[in-house]
Amino acid sequence: MTQGGNAPLTASRVTVEVTAPKRLDVSALLLGANGKVRSDADLVFFNAPQGPGVSHRPATGALPDAITVDTWAVPADVARVVITASLDAPAGTFAGTEPTATVRDAATGDVLVTFTPHRLGRETALVVVEVYRRGTEWKLRAVGQGYADGLAGVAGDFGVTIDRPAPRTPPAPPVPATPPRVTLDKGRVSLVKGGSVSLVKDGRPLLTSVRMALGWEPARRGRNIDLDASCIAFDARRERLETVWFMKLNVFNGAIQHTGDNLTGAGSGDDEAIDVHLDGLPPEVCGLVFVVNSFSGQKFTEIANAYCRLIDSRTGNELVRFDLTNAEPHTGVVMCKLVRQYAGEWVMTALGEYVDAKTARGMVQPSAALL
Structure with missing residues:
Protein backbone atom coordinates (compact mmCIF):
# COMPACT_ATOMS: atom_id res chain seq x y z
CA MET A 1 0.00 0.00 0.00
CA THR A 2 1.05 3.61 -0.50
CA GLN A 3 0.70 6.32 2.12
CA GLY A 4 -2.90 7.58 2.29
CA GLY A 5 -4.23 4.58 0.36
CA ASN A 6 -6.99 2.28 1.55
CA ALA A 7 -8.15 -1.24 0.82
CA PRO A 8 -11.06 -3.46 1.89
CA LEU A 9 -10.38 -6.04 4.58
CA THR A 10 -10.78 -9.52 3.12
CA ALA A 11 -10.73 -11.18 6.56
CA SER A 12 -12.87 -10.44 9.59
CA ARG A 13 -9.99 -11.04 12.01
CA VAL A 14 -6.61 -9.56 11.16
CA THR A 15 -3.22 -9.26 12.83
CA VAL A 16 -1.09 -6.17 12.21
CA GLU A 17 2.63 -6.80 12.76
CA VAL A 18 5.00 -3.82 12.82
CA THR A 19 8.72 -4.40 12.37
CA ALA A 20 11.80 -2.17 12.20
CA PRO A 21 15.56 -2.48 12.77
CA LYS A 22 14.96 -0.92 16.21
CA ARG A 23 12.86 -2.37 19.03
CA LEU A 24 9.26 -1.17 18.91
CA ASP A 25 6.23 -1.00 21.16
CA VAL A 26 3.04 -1.51 19.14
CA SER A 27 -0.28 -0.24 20.49
CA ALA A 28 -3.88 0.31 19.42
CA LEU A 29 -6.51 2.95 20.19
CA LEU A 30 -10.24 2.39 19.80
CA LEU A 31 -11.83 5.62 18.60
CA GLY A 32 -15.41 6.79 18.40
CA ALA A 33 -16.91 8.83 15.57
CA ASN A 34 -15.49 11.98 17.21
CA GLY A 35 -11.93 10.72 16.76
CA LYS A 36 -11.39 10.23 20.51
CA VAL A 37 -11.23 7.23 22.82
CA ARG A 38 -14.32 6.52 24.92
CA SER A 39 -12.11 6.16 28.03
CA ASP A 40 -8.49 5.50 28.90
CA ALA A 41 -9.31 1.77 28.71
CA ASP A 42 -9.45 2.10 24.92
CA LEU A 43 -5.64 2.16 24.74
CA VAL A 44 -4.42 -1.41 24.17
CA PHE A 45 -0.68 -1.94 24.68
CA PHE A 46 1.80 -4.21 26.49
CA ASN A 47 0.66 -3.10 29.96
CA ALA A 48 -3.06 -3.42 29.03
CA PRO A 49 -3.11 -6.12 26.34
CA GLN A 50 -6.86 -6.76 26.05
CA GLY A 51 -9.65 -4.52 24.77
CA PRO A 52 -13.07 -5.20 23.24
CA GLY A 53 -12.29 -6.93 19.95
CA VAL A 54 -8.64 -5.82 20.07
CA SER A 55 -5.61 -7.51 21.65
CA HIS A 56 -1.86 -6.96 21.89
CA ARG A 57 0.66 -9.73 21.21
CA PRO A 58 4.12 -9.10 22.68
CA ALA A 59 7.24 -9.86 20.67
CA THR A 60 8.58 -13.37 21.30
CA GLY A 61 11.48 -14.92 19.41
CA ALA A 62 10.91 -14.38 15.70
CA LEU A 63 7.42 -12.91 16.22
CA PRO A 64 7.24 -9.10 16.37
CA ASP A 65 4.89 -6.95 18.46
CA ALA A 66 1.42 -7.08 16.91
CA ILE A 67 -2.20 -6.01 17.30
CA THR A 68 -5.08 -8.35 16.43
CA VAL A 69 -8.46 -6.87 15.52
CA ASP A 70 -11.56 -9.06 15.52
CA THR A 71 -13.97 -6.81 13.64
CA TRP A 72 -17.03 -8.82 14.73
CA ALA A 73 -16.22 -8.14 18.38
CA VAL A 74 -15.45 -4.42 18.09
CA PRO A 75 -18.23 -2.42 19.81
CA ALA A 76 -20.68 -0.61 17.55
CA ASP A 77 -19.70 2.82 18.89
CA VAL A 78 -16.05 2.30 17.83
CA ALA A 79 -15.57 3.75 14.35
CA ARG A 80 -11.91 2.87 13.88
CA VAL A 81 -8.95 1.15 15.45
CA VAL A 82 -5.66 3.02 15.10
CA ILE A 83 -2.43 1.00 15.28
CA THR A 84 0.65 2.89 16.47
CA ALA A 85 4.34 2.14 16.91
CA SER A 86 6.70 3.89 19.33
CA LEU A 87 10.38 3.38 19.93
CA ASP A 88 11.42 1.47 23.01
CA ALA A 89 14.67 3.46 23.33
CA PRO A 90 14.01 6.80 25.10
CA ALA A 91 16.29 8.93 22.89
CA GLY A 92 15.81 7.08 19.60
CA THR A 93 14.10 8.35 16.44
CA PHE A 94 12.74 6.68 13.32
CA ALA A 95 15.25 8.49 11.08
CA GLY A 96 16.45 6.02 8.47
CA THR A 97 14.57 3.10 10.06
CA GLU A 98 11.03 3.36 8.72
CA PRO A 99 8.88 0.53 10.12
CA THR A 100 6.85 -1.88 7.99
CA ALA A 101 3.31 -2.95 8.81
CA THR A 102 2.31 -6.43 7.66
CA VAL A 103 -1.43 -7.17 7.83
CA ARG A 104 -2.25 -10.87 8.00
CA ASP A 105 -5.39 -12.96 8.02
CA ALA A 106 -5.30 -14.02 11.69
CA ALA A 107 -6.85 -17.41 10.87
CA THR A 108 -4.46 -18.48 8.10
CA GLY A 109 -1.42 -16.23 8.53
CA ASP A 110 -1.67 -15.16 4.88
CA VAL A 111 -0.33 -11.67 4.12
CA LEU A 112 -3.12 -9.33 2.99
CA VAL A 113 -1.18 -6.06 2.56
CA THR A 114 2.06 -4.40 3.64
CA PHE A 115 2.90 -0.72 4.16
CA THR A 116 6.14 1.17 4.80
CA PRO A 117 5.84 4.94 5.41
CA HIS A 118 7.80 7.49 3.44
CA ARG A 119 11.01 8.98 4.84
CA LEU A 120 10.91 9.76 8.57
CA GLY A 121 13.09 12.01 10.70
CA ARG A 122 12.77 13.09 14.34
CA GLU A 123 9.62 11.08 14.98
CA THR A 124 9.60 8.79 18.01
CA ALA A 125 6.09 7.46 17.47
CA LEU A 126 3.89 6.80 14.47
CA VAL A 127 0.27 6.15 13.59
CA VAL A 128 1.00 3.32 11.17
CA VAL A 129 -2.37 2.09 9.86
CA GLU A 130 -6.02 2.17 10.86
CA VAL A 131 -8.83 -0.35 10.56
CA TYR A 132 -12.09 1.53 10.07
CA ARG A 133 -15.77 1.05 9.33
CA ARG A 134 -17.31 2.13 6.03
CA GLY A 135 -20.99 1.40 6.36
CA THR A 136 -21.26 -2.31 7.12
CA GLU A 137 -17.76 -3.07 5.80
CA TRP A 138 -14.31 -2.76 7.32
CA LYS A 139 -11.36 -1.22 5.49
CA LEU A 140 -7.68 -0.56 6.08
CA ARG A 141 -5.90 2.78 5.55
CA ALA A 142 -2.13 3.37 5.35
CA VAL A 143 -1.45 6.46 7.50
CA GLY A 144 2.22 7.04 8.40
CA GLN A 145 1.61 10.10 10.63
CA GLY A 146 4.63 10.81 12.84
CA TYR A 147 4.91 12.29 16.34
CA ALA A 148 7.99 13.62 18.13
CA ASP A 149 6.79 12.95 21.68
CA GLY A 150 6.34 9.19 21.77
CA LEU A 151 3.28 7.15 22.66
CA ALA A 152 2.23 9.79 25.21
CA GLY A 153 1.88 12.34 22.39
CA VAL A 154 -0.13 9.99 20.19
CA ALA A 155 -2.40 8.91 23.02
CA GLY A 156 -2.90 12.48 24.20
CA ASP A 157 -4.10 13.58 20.76
CA PHE A 158 -6.81 10.92 20.92
CA GLY A 159 -7.95 11.79 24.43
CA VAL A 160 -6.03 9.32 26.59
CA THR A 161 -4.53 10.56 29.85
CA ILE A 162 -1.04 9.08 29.89
CA ASP A 163 2.40 10.27 30.86
CA ARG A 164 4.56 7.53 29.38
CA PRO A 165 4.32 3.74 29.09
CA ALA A 166 6.25 1.90 31.77
CA PRO A 167 9.63 0.77 30.38
CA ARG A 168 10.23 -2.94 29.99
CA THR A 169 13.99 -2.43 30.42
CA PRO A 170 15.94 -0.55 33.11
CA PRO A 171 15.56 3.22 32.64
CA ALA A 172 18.23 4.95 30.58
CA PRO A 173 20.12 8.00 31.87
CA PRO A 174 17.94 11.13 31.67
CA VAL A 175 17.95 13.08 28.40
CA PRO A 176 17.24 16.80 28.04
CA ALA A 177 13.50 17.37 28.13
CA THR A 178 11.72 19.07 25.25
CA PRO A 179 9.36 21.91 26.13
CA PRO A 180 5.87 20.49 26.76
Whole structure:
Protein backbone atom coordinates (compact mmCIF):
# COMPACT_ATOMS: atom_id res chain seq x y z
CA MET A 1 0.00 0.00 0.00
CA THR A 2 1.05 3.61 -0.50
CA GLN A 3 0.70 6.32 2.12
CA GLY A 4 -2.90 7.58 2.29
CA GLY A 5 -4.23 4.58 0.36
CA ASN A 6 -6.99 2.28 1.55
CA ALA A 7 -8.15 -1.24 0.82
CA PRO A 8 -11.06 -3.46 1.89
CA LEU A 9 -10.38 -6.04 4.58
CA THR A 10 -10.78 -9.52 3.12
CA ALA A 11 -10.73 -11.18 6.56
CA SER A 12 -12.87 -10.44 9.59
CA ARG A 13 -9.99 -11.04 12.01
CA VAL A 14 -6.61 -9.56 11.16
CA THR A 15 -3.22 -9.26 12.83
CA VAL A 16 -1.09 -6.17 12.21
CA GLU A 17 2.63 -6.80 12.76
CA VAL A 18 5.00 -3.82 12.82
CA THR A 19 8.72 -4.40 12.37
CA ALA A 20 11.80 -2.17 12.20
CA PRO A 21 15.56 -2.48 12.77
CA LYS A 22 14.96 -0.92 16.21
CA ARG A 23 12.86 -2.37 19.03
CA LEU A 24 9.26 -1.17 18.91
CA ASP A 25 6.23 -1.00 21.16
CA VAL A 26 3.04 -1.51 19.14
CA SER A 27 -0.28 -0.24 20.49
CA ALA A 28 -3.88 0.31 19.42
CA LEU A 29 -6.51 2.95 20.19
CA LEU A 30 -10.24 2.39 19.80
CA LEU A 31 -11.83 5.62 18.60
CA GLY A 32 -15.41 6.79 18.40
CA ALA A 33 -16.91 8.83 15.57
CA ASN A 34 -15.49 11.98 17.21
CA GLY A 35 -11.93 10.72 16.76
CA LYS A 36 -11.39 10.23 20.51
CA VAL A 37 -11.23 7.23 22.82
CA ARG A 38 -14.32 6.52 24.92
CA SER A 39 -12.11 6.16 28.03
CA ASP A 40 -8.49 5.50 28.90
CA ALA A 41 -9.31 1.77 28.71
CA ASP A 42 -9.45 2.10 24.92
CA LEU A 43 -5.64 2.16 24.74
CA VAL A 44 -4.42 -1.41 24.17
CA PHE A 45 -0.68 -1.94 24.68
CA PHE A 46 1.80 -4.21 26.49
CA ASN A 47 0.66 -3.10 29.96
CA ALA A 48 -3.06 -3.42 29.03
CA PRO A 49 -3.11 -6.12 26.34
CA GLN A 50 -6.86 -6.76 26.05
CA GLY A 51 -9.65 -4.52 24.77
CA PRO A 52 -13.07 -5.20 23.24
CA GLY A 53 -12.29 -6.93 19.95
CA VAL A 54 -8.64 -5.82 20.07
CA SER A 55 -5.61 -7.51 21.65
CA HIS A 56 -1.86 -6.96 21.89
CA ARG A 57 0.66 -9.73 21.21
CA PRO A 58 4.12 -9.10 22.68
CA ALA A 59 7.24 -9.86 20.67
CA THR A 60 8.58 -13.37 21.30
CA GLY A 61 11.48 -14.92 19.41
CA ALA A 62 10.91 -14.38 15.70
CA LEU A 63 7.42 -12.91 16.22
CA PRO A 64 7.24 -9.10 16.37
CA ASP A 65 4.89 -6.95 18.46
CA ALA A 66 1.42 -7.08 16.91
CA ILE A 67 -2.20 -6.01 17.30
CA THR A 68 -5.08 -8.35 16.43
CA VAL A 69 -8.46 -6.87 15.52
CA ASP A 70 -11.56 -9.06 15.52
CA THR A 71 -13.97 -6.81 13.64
CA TRP A 72 -17.03 -8.82 14.73
CA ALA A 73 -16.22 -8.14 18.38
CA VAL A 74 -15.45 -4.42 18.09
CA PRO A 75 -18.23 -2.42 19.81
CA ALA A 76 -20.68 -0.61 17.55
CA ASP A 77 -19.70 2.82 18.89
CA VAL A 78 -16.05 2.30 17.83
CA ALA A 79 -15.57 3.75 14.35
CA ARG A 80 -11.91 2.87 13.88
CA VAL A 81 -8.95 1.15 15.45
CA VAL A 82 -5.66 3.02 15.10
CA ILE A 83 -2.43 1.00 15.28
CA THR A 84 0.65 2.89 16.47
CA ALA A 85 4.34 2.14 16.91
CA SER A 86 6.70 3.89 19.33
CA LEU A 87 10.38 3.38 19.93
CA ASP A 88 11.42 1.47 23.01
CA ALA A 89 14.67 3.46 23.33
CA PRO A 90 14.01 6.80 25.10
CA ALA A 91 16.29 8.93 22.89
CA GLY A 92 15.81 7.08 19.60
CA THR A 93 14.10 8.35 16.44
CA PHE A 94 12.74 6.68 13.32
CA ALA A 95 15.25 8.49 11.08
CA GLY A 96 16.45 6.02 8.47
CA THR A 97 14.57 3.10 10.06
CA GLU A 98 11.03 3.36 8.72
CA PRO A 99 8.88 0.53 10.12
CA THR A 100 6.85 -1.88 7.99
CA ALA A 101 3.31 -2.95 8.81
CA THR A 102 2.31 -6.43 7.66
CA VAL A 103 -1.43 -7.17 7.83
CA ARG A 104 -2.25 -10.87 8.00
CA ASP A 105 -5.39 -12.96 8.02
CA ALA A 106 -5.30 -14.02 11.69
CA ALA A 107 -6.85 -17.41 10.87
CA THR A 108 -4.46 -18.48 8.10
CA GLY A 109 -1.42 -16.23 8.53
CA ASP A 110 -1.67 -15.16 4.88
CA VAL A 111 -0.33 -11.67 4.12
CA LEU A 112 -3.12 -9.33 2.99
CA VAL A 113 -1.18 -6.06 2.56
CA THR A 114 2.06 -4.40 3.64
CA PHE A 115 2.90 -0.72 4.16
CA THR A 116 6.14 1.17 4.80
CA PRO A 117 5.84 4.94 5.41
CA HIS A 118 7.80 7.49 3.44
CA ARG A 119 11.01 8.98 4.84
CA LEU A 120 10.91 9.76 8.57
CA GLY A 121 13.09 12.01 10.70
CA ARG A 122 12.77 13.09 14.34
CA GLU A 123 9.62 11.08 14.98
CA THR A 124 9.60 8.79 18.01
CA ALA A 125 6.09 7.46 17.47
CA LEU A 126 3.89 6.80 14.47
CA VAL A 127 0.27 6.15 13.59
CA VAL A 128 1.00 3.32 11.17
CA VAL A 129 -2.37 2.09 9.86
CA GLU A 130 -6.02 2.17 10.86
CA VAL A 131 -8.83 -0.35 10.56
CA TYR A 132 -12.09 1.53 10.07
CA ARG A 133 -15.77 1.05 9.33
CA ARG A 134 -17.31 2.13 6.03
CA GLY A 135 -20.99 1.40 6.36
CA THR A 136 -21.26 -2.31 7.12
CA GLU A 137 -17.76 -3.07 5.80
CA TRP A 138 -14.31 -2.76 7.32
CA LYS A 139 -11.36 -1.22 5.49
CA LEU A 140 -7.68 -0.56 6.08
CA ARG A 141 -5.90 2.78 5.55
CA ALA A 142 -2.13 3.37 5.35
CA VAL A 143 -1.45 6.46 7.50
CA GLY A 144 2.22 7.04 8.40
CA GLN A 145 1.61 10.10 10.63
CA GLY A 146 4.63 10.81 12.84
CA TYR A 147 4.91 12.29 16.34
CA ALA A 148 7.99 13.62 18.13
CA ASP A 149 6.79 12.95 21.68
CA GLY A 150 6.34 9.19 21.77
CA LEU A 151 3.28 7.15 22.66
CA ALA A 152 2.23 9.79 25.21
CA GLY A 153 1.88 12.34 22.39
CA VAL A 154 -0.13 9.99 20.19
CA ALA A 155 -2.40 8.91 23.02
CA GLY A 156 -2.90 12.48 24.20
CA ASP A 157 -4.10 13.58 20.76
CA PHE A 158 -6.81 10.92 20.92
CA GLY A 159 -7.95 11.79 24.43
CA VAL A 160 -6.03 9.32 26.59
CA THR A 161 -4.53 10.56 29.85
CA ILE A 162 -1.04 9.08 29.89
CA ASP A 163 2.40 10.27 30.86
CA ARG A 164 4.56 7.53 29.38
CA PRO A 165 4.32 3.74 29.09
CA ALA A 166 6.25 1.90 31.77
CA PRO A 167 9.63 0.77 30.38
CA ARG A 168 10.23 -2.94 29.99
CA THR A 169 13.99 -2.43 30.42
CA PRO A 170 15.94 -0.55 33.11
CA PRO A 171 15.56 3.22 32.64
CA ALA A 172 18.23 4.95 30.58
CA PRO A 173 20.12 8.00 31.87
CA PRO A 174 17.94 11.13 31.67
CA VAL A 175 17.95 13.08 28.40
CA PRO A 176 17.24 16.80 28.04
CA ALA A 177 13.50 17.37 28.13
CA THR A 178 11.72 19.07 25.25
CA PRO A 179 9.36 21.91 26.13
CA PRO A 180 5.87 20.49 26.76
CA ARG A 181 2.95 21.03 24.41
CA VAL A 182 0.36 23.41 25.82
CA THR A 183 -3.11 24.48 24.75
CA LEU A 184 -4.76 27.89 24.61
CA ASP A 185 -6.91 27.18 27.67
CA LYS A 186 -5.11 29.87 29.69
CA GLY A 187 -4.93 32.46 26.91
CA ARG A 188 -1.92 33.88 25.07
CA VAL A 189 1.22 31.71 24.91
CA SER A 190 4.83 32.86 24.56
CA LEU A 191 6.83 30.07 22.95
CA VAL A 192 10.48 29.22 23.32
CA LYS A 193 12.45 27.35 20.69
CA GLY A 194 11.09 23.81 20.44
CA GLY A 195 7.91 24.62 22.36
CA SER A 196 4.52 23.62 20.93
CA VAL A 197 0.97 24.84 21.39
CA SER A 198 -2.16 23.02 20.30
CA LEU A 199 -4.77 25.33 18.76
CA VAL A 200 -7.57 23.98 20.90
CA LYS A 201 -9.35 25.31 23.96
CA ASP A 202 -11.47 23.26 26.36
CA GLY A 203 -10.81 20.24 24.14
CA ARG A 204 -12.24 21.84 20.97
CA PRO A 205 -10.62 23.59 18.00
CA LEU A 206 -10.45 27.27 18.91
CA LEU A 207 -10.29 28.80 15.48
CA THR A 208 -10.32 28.10 11.78
CA SER A 209 -8.62 31.24 10.40
CA VAL A 210 -5.27 32.51 11.66
CA ARG A 211 -2.80 35.20 10.68
CA MET A 212 0.93 34.64 10.98
CA ALA A 213 2.48 38.12 11.32
CA LEU A 214 6.12 39.18 11.12
CA GLY A 215 7.71 42.34 12.47
CA TRP A 216 11.18 43.89 12.62
CA GLU A 217 12.85 47.27 13.11
CA PRO A 218 14.04 49.29 10.09
CA ALA A 219 17.76 49.87 9.61
CA ARG A 220 19.17 52.83 11.50
CA ARG A 221 21.97 53.27 8.98
CA GLY A 222 23.18 51.66 5.76
CA ARG A 223 20.95 49.59 3.48
CA ASN A 224 17.26 49.12 4.17
CA ILE A 225 16.41 45.79 5.76
CA ASP A 226 14.04 43.82 3.52
CA LEU A 227 12.73 40.73 5.27
CA ASP A 228 10.31 38.43 3.49
CA ALA A 229 7.79 36.18 5.21
CA SER A 230 6.77 33.04 3.34
CA CYS A 231 4.68 29.94 3.97
CA ILE A 232 5.56 26.53 2.50
CA ALA A 233 2.83 23.86 2.38
CA PHE A 234 3.83 20.19 2.54
CA ASP A 235 2.04 16.87 2.18
CA ALA A 236 2.40 13.80 4.40
CA ARG A 237 5.56 12.77 2.55
CA ARG A 238 7.22 16.14 3.23
CA GLU A 239 6.93 17.03 -0.43
CA ARG A 240 6.32 20.70 -1.19
CA LEU A 241 2.85 21.45 -2.52
CA GLU A 242 2.90 25.27 -2.73
CA THR A 243 4.83 28.30 -1.52
CA VAL A 244 3.22 31.62 -0.64
CA TRP A 245 5.73 34.48 -0.85
CA PHE A 246 6.04 37.96 -2.32
CA MET A 247 6.17 36.50 -5.85
CA LYS A 248 3.00 34.41 -5.34
CA LEU A 249 0.55 35.98 -2.91
CA ASN A 250 -2.14 33.28 -2.63
CA VAL A 251 -2.65 29.56 -3.20
CA PHE A 252 -5.36 26.95 -2.70
CA ASN A 253 -8.08 29.37 -3.88
CA GLY A 254 -7.10 31.92 -1.26
CA ALA A 255 -6.86 29.50 1.67
CA ILE A 256 -3.34 30.90 2.21
CA GLN A 257 -2.82 34.55 1.30
CA HIS A 258 0.11 36.95 1.70
CA THR A 259 -0.85 40.53 2.55
CA GLY A 260 1.99 42.09 0.54
CA ASP A 261 5.70 42.88 0.56
CA ASN A 262 7.30 45.34 3.01
CA LEU A 263 10.71 46.44 1.77
CA THR A 264 12.04 48.24 4.85
CA GLY A 265 10.23 47.27 8.07
CA ALA A 266 8.96 50.84 8.38
CA GLY A 267 5.68 51.53 10.14
CA SER A 268 4.23 50.49 13.44
CA GLY A 269 3.03 46.99 14.25
CA ASP A 270 3.39 43.99 11.96
CA ASP A 271 5.33 44.44 8.74
CA GLU A 272 4.22 41.38 6.76
CA ALA A 273 1.46 38.84 7.35
CA ILE A 274 0.11 35.61 5.91
CA ASP A 275 -3.55 34.65 6.41
CA VAL A 276 -4.40 30.95 6.63
CA HIS A 277 -7.96 29.59 6.48
CA LEU A 278 -7.36 26.16 7.99
CA ASP A 279 -10.76 24.81 6.97
CA GLY A 280 -10.08 25.80 3.36
CA LEU A 281 -6.88 23.82 3.01
CA PRO A 282 -7.10 20.67 0.88
CA PRO A 283 -6.78 17.42 2.84
CA GLU A 284 -3.37 16.65 1.38
CA VAL A 285 -1.86 19.64 3.23
CA CYS A 286 -0.42 18.18 6.43
CA GLY A 287 2.12 20.82 7.41
CA LEU A 288 2.75 24.55 6.98
CA VAL A 289 6.21 25.96 7.62
CA PHE A 290 6.63 29.72 8.07
CA VAL A 291 10.03 31.06 7.08
CA VAL A 292 11.71 34.47 6.99
CA ASN A 293 14.52 35.53 4.68
CA SER A 294 16.71 38.60 4.58
CA PHE A 295 16.30 39.44 0.91
CA SER A 296 18.57 42.46 1.33
CA GLY A 297 21.36 40.24 2.65
CA GLN A 298 21.77 41.38 6.26
CA LYS A 299 22.28 38.60 8.76
CA PHE A 300 19.78 38.24 11.60
CA THR A 301 22.43 39.35 14.10
CA GLU A 302 22.13 42.78 12.42
CA ILE A 303 18.32 42.96 12.69
CA ALA A 304 16.57 44.32 15.77
CA ASN A 305 13.35 43.07 17.40
CA ALA A 306 12.32 40.42 14.86
CA TYR A 307 9.33 38.34 15.93
CA CYS A 308 6.42 36.31 14.64
CA ARG A 309 2.98 36.00 16.21
CA LEU A 310 -0.15 33.98 15.58
CA ILE A 311 -3.41 35.93 15.59
CA ASP A 312 -7.06 34.86 15.61
CA SER A 313 -8.24 36.42 12.33
CA ARG A 314 -11.80 36.70 13.58
CA THR A 315 -11.11 38.62 16.80
CA GLY A 316 -7.63 40.05 16.19
CA ASN A 317 -6.44 38.57 19.49
CA GLU A 318 -2.82 37.49 19.71
CA LEU A 319 -2.63 33.80 20.56
CA VAL A 320 1.05 32.90 20.31
CA ARG A 321 4.26 34.95 20.15
CA PHE A 322 7.79 33.81 19.31
CA ASP A 323 10.61 36.36 19.55
CA LEU A 324 13.82 35.85 17.60
CA THR A 325 16.26 36.20 20.45
CA ASN A 326 19.85 34.93 20.34
CA ALA A 327 19.93 35.36 16.56
CA GLU A 328 22.61 33.67 14.48
CA PRO A 329 24.67 35.14 11.59
CA HIS A 330 22.57 33.74 8.74
CA THR A 331 20.13 35.19 6.22
CA GLY A 332 17.24 32.76 6.66
CA VAL A 333 15.32 31.35 9.59
CA VAL A 334 12.68 28.62 9.79
CA MET A 335 10.44 30.36 12.30
CA CYS A 336 7.71 27.87 13.13
CA LYS A 337 5.48 25.14 11.78
CA LEU A 338 1.77 24.35 11.90
CA VAL A 339 1.16 20.60 11.67
CA ARG A 340 -2.21 18.93 11.23
CA GLN A 341 -2.41 16.09 13.73
CA TYR A 342 -4.04 12.83 12.78
CA ALA A 343 -6.82 13.59 15.28
CA GLY A 344 -7.61 16.77 13.29
CA GLU A 345 -6.18 19.51 15.50
CA TRP A 346 -3.37 21.87 14.42
CA VAL A 347 -0.24 22.26 16.54
CA MET A 348 2.19 25.17 16.26
CA THR A 349 5.86 24.56 17.14
CA ALA A 350 8.51 27.28 17.42
CA LEU A 351 11.63 26.25 15.50
CA GLY A 352 14.09 29.16 15.20
CA GLU A 353 16.49 27.22 12.96
CA TYR A 354 18.85 29.44 10.93
CA VAL A 355 20.10 28.69 7.42
CA ASP A 356 21.85 30.57 4.62
CA ALA A 357 19.13 31.45 2.10
CA LYS A 358 17.85 34.80 0.84
CA THR A 359 14.55 33.61 -0.70
CA ALA A 360 11.85 31.04 0.06
CA ARG A 361 13.19 28.76 -2.67
CA GLY A 362 16.25 28.02 -0.56
CA MET A 363 14.11 27.21 2.47
CA VAL A 364 12.16 24.24 1.09
CA GLN A 365 14.69 21.53 1.89
CA PRO A 366 15.58 22.67 5.44
CA SER A 367 11.88 23.22 6.18
CA ALA A 368 10.97 19.70 5.04
CA ALA A 369 13.68 18.27 7.29
CA LEU A 370 12.12 20.01 10.32
CA LEU A 371 8.57 18.70 9.81
